[in-house]
Amino acid sequence: xxxxxxxxxxxxxxxxxxxxxxxxxxxxxxxxxxxxxxxxxxxxxxxxxxxxxxxxxxxxxxxxxxxxxxxxxxxxxxxxxxxxxxxxxxxxxxxxxxxxxxxxxxxxxxxxxxxxxxxxxxxxxxxxxxxxxxxxxxxxxxxxxxxxxxxxxxxxxxxxxxxxxxxxxxxxxxxxxxxxxxxxxxxxxxxxxxxxxxxxxxxxxxxxxxxxxxxxxxxxxxxxxxxxxxxxxxxxxxxxxxxxxxxxxxxxxxxxxxxxxxxxxxxxxxxxxxxxxxxxxxxxxxxxxxxxxxxx
Numbered sequence: 054x055x056x057x058x059x060x061x062x063x064x065x066x067x068x069x070x071x072x073x074x075x076x077x078x079x080x081x082x083x084x085x086x087x088x089x090x091x092x093x094x095x096x097x098x099x100x101x102x103x104x105x106x107x108x109x110x111x112x113x114x115x116x117x118x119x120x121x122x123x124x125x126x127x128x129x130x131x132x133x134x135x136x137x138x139x140x141x142x143x144x145x146x147x148x149x150x151x152x153x154x155x156x157x158x159x160x161x162x163x164x165x166x167x168x169x170x171x172x173x174x175x176x177x178x179x180x181x182x183x184x185x186x187x188x189x190x191x192x193x194x195x196x197x198x199x200x201x202x203x204x205x206x207x208x209x210x211x212x213x214x215x216x217x218x219x220x221x222x223x224x225x226x227x228x229x230x231x232x233x234x235x236x237x238x239x240x241x242x243x244x245x246x247x248x249x250x251x252x253x254x255x256x257x258x259x260x261x262x263x264x265x266x267x268x269x270x271x272x273x274x275x276x277x278x279x280x281x282x283x284x285x286x287x288x289x290x291x292x293x294x295x296x297x298x299x300x301x302x303x304x305x306x307x308x309x310x311x312x313x314x315x316x317x318x319x320x321x322x323x324x325x326x327x328x329x330x331x332x333x334x335x336x337x338x339x340x341x342x343x344x345x346x347x348x349x
Contacts, residue, residue, distance in 0.1 A: 055118045057082045057202055057233045058103060063112035065098055071257045072098045075112065078252045078262040080235060085228050087244035087265070088237040089343075090254035096237035097133070099254070100206050104131050116202075127157070130200035132208065136191030140180040144171055144190050147179055151194040158197030169193040169223060185216025189223060202233045209243055221247050241343045245269060253343075269343070275307040275315055278331035279322070288325050292318070304331070 056079035065073040073095045080086045088096045101107040103114050105122065116125035138147040145162055152158040158165075166172045169189040174182070182190065188208065195203060208224070209217045224247045228234055238244055244251055245265065252262040261268050279285040286305060289295055294313035299306040307318070315332050322329055 054082055056080055057084075058114055058116050058235075060099075060103065060114045061112055063099065063102060063114065064110050065095070065102060065107065065257075066110055073102075073109070074257040076252075076254070076257070076259045077112075078259065080233065081250060082233055083228075083231060084250045085224060085234045085236065085248045087248035087251040088235065088254065089241065089244045089251050090239060092239055093256070094239075094254040095257040096239070096254060097206055100133060100204055100235070100237050104129070104133065104204060106133065127198070128201045129204060130195035130197070130202070131204045132191050132195045133204070133206045136187055136194070138179045138187070138190065141178060143176045143178060144182075144193075145175040147190065148194055148197065152197055155197060161197050161199065164199075165193040165196045168196060168227070170219075183216065184212050185219045188212060188216065188220060192220075192223065196227075200232070202235065203227060204235045206237045207239070208236060209238070209240070217243075241269075273309075274335045275309060275313075275318060276331060276333045276335055277305045277307060277318065277322075277329060278303055279327055279329050281327075285322070285327055288322065288327060289318070292321050306335075 058080045060079070061077050062075045063073050063077070064071070064075055076095070076099060088099060090096050098107065102109045105126070117128065139150065142150070144166065148162040148165070149159060152162065163172070163175075166175050169192055171186065171190060171193065174186065179187065179190070192203070192205070192208070209220050212220065221243070224234055224236070236244070236248065248265050250263065251265050251268050253260040253268065277285070277289065282300070282303065282305065286298060286300065289305065289307060290298060294310045295307055296310060297308040315334055319329060319332055
């Protein structure tokens with residue numbers, strides 16, 4: 054199956070600042086793809102480039118296997134900025150303005166209002182909407198004319214917990230309908246809960262990309278202490294299943310494959326004539342993993 058978009062070596066600078074540095078990845082069809090990174094990592098710049106709002110300094114991208122840009126844009130709904138609607142107009146009339154600007158979708162308004170859960174409030178003025186409802190209406194405008202792809206930049210930014218939950222549920226429902234969704238966010242929790250795939254950026258560089266359950270897997274660590282670290286450390290390095298050892302003061306932090314248990318480590322050390330004074334399993338959160346990735 055060909056990717057919805059293939060991004061190859063995209064670079065972009067603003068004077069001396071390298072916003073993107075040879076970024077490459079593919080977005081699988083039908084995925085919810087998260088572009089994750091701290092503020093200033095290049096997420097918004099990347100989305101602006103693939104939506105033809107900005108021009109890259111180098112590299113290329115191809116939508117739908119190389120479809121002509123004008124034809125590709127008709128298949129894509131996009132929300133890159135804060136929604137800009139007329140406060141004194143109803144949701145239904147605001148969607149008419151959006152449809153007129155796109156030159157398509159005028160007859161699609163009731164359908165998208167149903168999708169974003171605003172049918173009963175279609176005649177209410179935009180100024181009476183909550184922040185979550187305003188964001189849902191903006192996504193509704195992006196869905197006019199039934200696009201195959203939806204591109205969203207920080208869709209839950211500034212929302213309260215109820216608004217965030219509403220947007221997450223909407224994204225899940227849109228994905229079930231077969232729409233490929235690309236989301237830029239600095240929130241690990243948002244990406245973890247709604248995305249199937251992720252690309253992690255830091256200062257314009259791609260750190261990792263792939264399925265969320267592979268890239269954002271949390272690695273538990275086992276803490277070990279013993280009388281003679283000079284003997285203990287090389288002994289544990291030779292143990293099958295121990296993939297990494299980090300020494301902090303008198304404590305060895307072991308990263309192991311999934312099948313290695315604390316019991317096995319203790320038995321292995323005893324078999325080598327080493328008695329441990331401390332052996333403890335430490336669960337590592339995804340937040341810790343993300344912070345380690347982006348702070349290296």
